[in-house]
Every structure is written in structure tokens, then in C-alpha cells.
Amino acid sequence: MHTHGADEVHEHDRGLSHDLPVLARRRMIRLLAGAGAGAGLAALVGCTAEDSASENTSSEGTSSSAADCAGVPEETAGPYPGDGSNGVNVLKESGVVRGDITRSFGDSAGGTAEGVPLTFSLTVVDAASGCGTPRKGAAVYVWHCDREGGYSLYTEGITDENYLRGVQETDEKGRVTFTSVFPGCYTGRWPHIHFEVYGSLRDATSATAITNTSQLALPKDVCETVYATAGYERSVDHLGRLSLESDSVFRDGHDQQLAAVRGSVEEGYTAVLTVAV
Template identity: 30%
Template sequence: MDQDSTPTPPTVYQLAPEQVAGPFFRNPRLLRRNISEGAEGLPLLLRLSIVDAMTGEPVCGALVDIWHCNARGAYSGWSRINPDIEVDAEAIGSIPRTDDDTYLRGSQFSDSKGRVRFTTIYPGFYAGRTLHIHVAVRMVAGRQYLDERNVAWVGQLYFPEVVSRSVLNAKAYRGRAAPVLSNAEDSFYAEMGGEASTLTVWPVGRDSHEDGYFGHLTIGIDTFAVSSQIKPEDFDKYTV
């Protein structure tokens, strides 16, 4: 075989760093692309590519969940928790739910190229944290919820500082009592490999950020892994 006909080996990705799921994880079984439910804020079109870090191949049919706070720092299900007061809790189920809202939560199955797309808003922040989006990847059977407790990977997505500063000047995000942390000041970002989980973000329009943003990241996972961040018993806490 001559040099030109030598097969190109597949790209192998590093394992994306896992991060804590936080106290606001739920399992509302919302299979949908648009998760905004009319929440106020700048639009964010999010695309994630899930790949097998061992082989570089796309992971098809994985169930990808995302959840994040609104422009004011509140999470659905915990909308009455004051986001300007830091909560001393990290574990799933450690903060009692206050409502049955479902905004800014949803899941999608990855396509044949390992991609999922979500229409949402650029998140705000809550006291003690920088801007971020939570993600969980589950390996399921037959695009159903049969094996929904098999979570292979849990992480958080971060944003470039320069973009976030512009976003936080928009009307929906202004007037907060709590100061926003930079990525470097956020202990989870600093200690759990946040730089490797920072989205590539660019504006939808050329002239104004009011049109919103595109965001993308490739996430390398071990498809045979069982995450320690969301355990099977966690699905019995605030399942719906």
C-alpha cells in the first residue's frame, strides 16, 4: 500500500472533565429542542457534539440533558430561591423544591453525527458561581428511557469572559444585588478543568448582540463509564 492510500486514523479526543451536577438537577423527561419557554434573555443556539473519547467516533442515540438558570439566576423548580444569596449546598436533592416550573430544561437524542441542538437563552448567574450550563449524557436503549439511570458523563459548560460581559449589560441581566464571579474566581471552574469545558461562542448578527449567540463544544466521553456525579438513586429525588 502506498503512502497516499494509507487510511487516516480517527481523531481521538481527551475525556471531557466531569463536574458536579449541583442541587438543582431534576429528571422531568422533557424531550425537546426549544427549552426556553419564553424566558427573557438573549437567544442562545447551542450545539454539542458527543464523541467517544477512545475512538473519536460520534456517539449516536445518547440522551443529552441540559439545565441552567434564567437571566436573573433562578432555576425552574427552585424559582423562589433568591439567586442573590449564596446557597451552601451542592448535593442533588439538598434544597427543597419550590415549584413545578420546567423552563430552561430539556433533553435531545444525539443524531448520527453525535450532535444535539438546543434553543435556549444565554444564562445569567447566581451568587457564588460564574455563568454555566449543566449537562448530563445518558446511554439509553432504543432511543427510549429504558436505561435512563445509566449516566455516563456529567459536566458543566462555561462561556468566554468577553462575551459574558457584553451579555450581562443587556436589560434582562442588569440590576443584580450579587456580584458575578469571573471564570477564574469560580472554584468549580478552577478545580475541575473548566477551561476545557468552555464553549466557542459567536454572535448571530454582525451589528448587535441582541440577536443572540451560537455556542458549540465537542464533548469526549467514555461510553462504558458510570458517572459518580448522578447516581441511580438520584433519579428518585425530584423525578418530575
């Protein structure tokens, strides 16, 4: 089991150097799309934002437009997935299917992640139908770091915790919603949330047949506001050294990954993103 500190550079989380075949494929998709090869890309395109995104926008959020369709990029799961691919497997534990992921569950230490409240929704749609069909009955597993940049199950001091991880089945609109806290920013990575899409809840809870792995990015203006609050002090310097354009995962394009966010520190934030698979 690996551990890390908030100032450690996560080599396995640097998507550009580790996922060159994926990035090459994504660049080829853009080239083909520019040449009008729409038919050949039918299985690789989707919408960038859900119908509710127009109600939840920030200056850098994703806008809703039927004309802006592209499949969610495949990204690295990083070194702390908790899905059995790197040691511990939280997906097979009773209690992982839940909406509120702020607390640990099961036989873990029972801790609660502290931070500015964040509720985020992912809407999974079918890429082959041109974003028009919600993926009802799919499942989404999400995980992210705490406000100090640590990951439950892996980081020293919280290896007995499993908070900020959870699974849900998509509803009739293809949507899942999680209650959490705003993640911190650690060395070398833009603030983000990891997610895996599965064909069904059964697939997710048996940790088999992942269909897509990607990451949600959070807007800079919101991050700066949140990181000015108590508990996020270390994130201020880390964020100041980064940009979406320099991040190892998002620098080759983040249009389909930048969430639309609104809210306040006092009342909490909401984030939305549509995921075309």
C-alpha cells in the first residue's frame, strides 16, 4: 500500500507521460472531426453539459450546447483508485453504494472529511446516440482527495478511512449526485475528482468491466475562493503554481471535463458535468 504527503509529486497521476496512446487517440479524434468524418466518430462523441448546466454556471464552467458534442476523455485513474487495481478494493465492501461520501463506512475508523460543502452531479449519456439518450442503470464510482490533499485508504494517517469514495446507479436521466467536500490542491495536479463508469451497479460493486475512466476539473475562480478559507492553506501555494493548461492531465484539452459550478463558501457549492460514453 502506497502513502504520500500533500507536497509529494504523484508520478502515477501524471496522465500525459503515462497515457500517450490515449492522448494520441484523442488528438486523432479532433483531427477527424475537423475533417468532417462524423459518421466514423459516432461512437466517440457526446454532449459537454447536461440540461441543468445552464442553471449552474461559473465564468469558467461548461456551457450547455447540443452543437458541442465530444466523448469524455479517457484519463489515468492515478495511484489511489481503491478499485483493486492498486491494492485495496473498496468497491466490494458493503456500504460503498451511497450518495453522501463525506464519512467513512463499514469497519473503518469512522472519520468524517472536513471542508467546504460540495454537491456534484454527473449525467451519463450515450455517445452513439449523439448525447440524446441518458444511460439509465449504469453506475459511477467517484473518489477524490481531502482538503489537505490526502487520499483515504492510501495516505499515511488515513489508511483506515474510506471517506470521499462512493458508488451510485444512474437514474432515468442518467444522473448520479454525491454530497462531499471541496477537494484540496496538491503538488503537481489541478483540483479534480476521479470517476469510473460501469455498465451496471453489479459490475461496479464487483469491480469488473469498467467502461470509462476520467476526471472532473474544477474552475479556477471557485478554487481560489475556497482555498482562502481555513483548512485549505496548503492548497493556495499549490494552485498558484498550476494552470489547467499546464496540468499533466488537462493540458491537452478540458472542454468535456470542466464542471459548471455555482454557490458560496457559506452555503456550499454545486457542480454539474455531463459524461458522454
